Amino acid sequence: MQEFTSETNMHYVFLADDSGLASVFPKLKDCLSIPGYKHVTLLYLSSKRSHAFHKELYILQRHFPTQLFVLPRTKEQPGHGEFCQQDLEAILNANTMQRMEFILSGPEEFVQTASDMLHFLGIDKFQIQEQYFTE
Numbered sequence: 001m002q003e004f005t006s007e008t009n010m011h012y013v014f015l016a017d018d019s020g021l022a023s024v025f026p027k028l029k030d031c032l033s034i035p036g037y038k039h040v041t042l043l044y045l046s047s048k049r050s051h052a053f054h055k056e057l058y059i060l061q062r063h064f065p066t067q068l069f070v071l072p073r074t075k076e077q078p079g080h081g082e083f084c085q086q087d088l089e090a091i092l093n094a095n096t097m098q099r100m101e102f103i104l105s106g107p108e109e110f111v112q113t114a115s116d117m118l119h120f121l122g123i124d125k126f127q128i129q130e131q132y133f134t135e
Contacts, residue, residue: 008036011097015043015114016129020105021052023131027103032064041069041091045110048074085117092121102126 012031016024021044031040044051051057051072061068071087092100104114104126111128118126 009098011039011095011100013041013102015104017045017106017110018047018052024105024129039067039097044072046074103129105129
C-alpha cells in the first residue's frame, strides 16, 4: 500500500497556452504516472476554438478521473481573453493536497500575465517551463 506522505501528497497546477501545452504535455503525463496521492490541474488558454491535445487530454481524463482536472478556455469566450483570477482562486480553494507546484508555459507575455496573477494571490514559487515549440 502506498504510504501517505507530504512527498506523495502533491497538487501540480499547469498554466499553458497553445504553444506552451506542447512543451508541458510530457511533464503533465509524467506527473500522472508518478505513484502517490496527487492531483494534476491544467488551466489551458487557447487562441482557437479547438484545443490542442484534445483527444489526448480526453484519454488521460478517462484514465485518471479522480486525479486530472482540465479547465480549457478560449480567447474567443467573452471575459476569458486571459485566465480568470476566479478560476485560479477556485483551484486554490478546492485544493486538498498538502503541497502545490505551479508550472507555467507559453510566450513571454502569457507567462508574465500568469506569474503576475500568482504573485497577486501570494504564490511566489513556480516553475517556468522552457518552450520547445513556437507558433
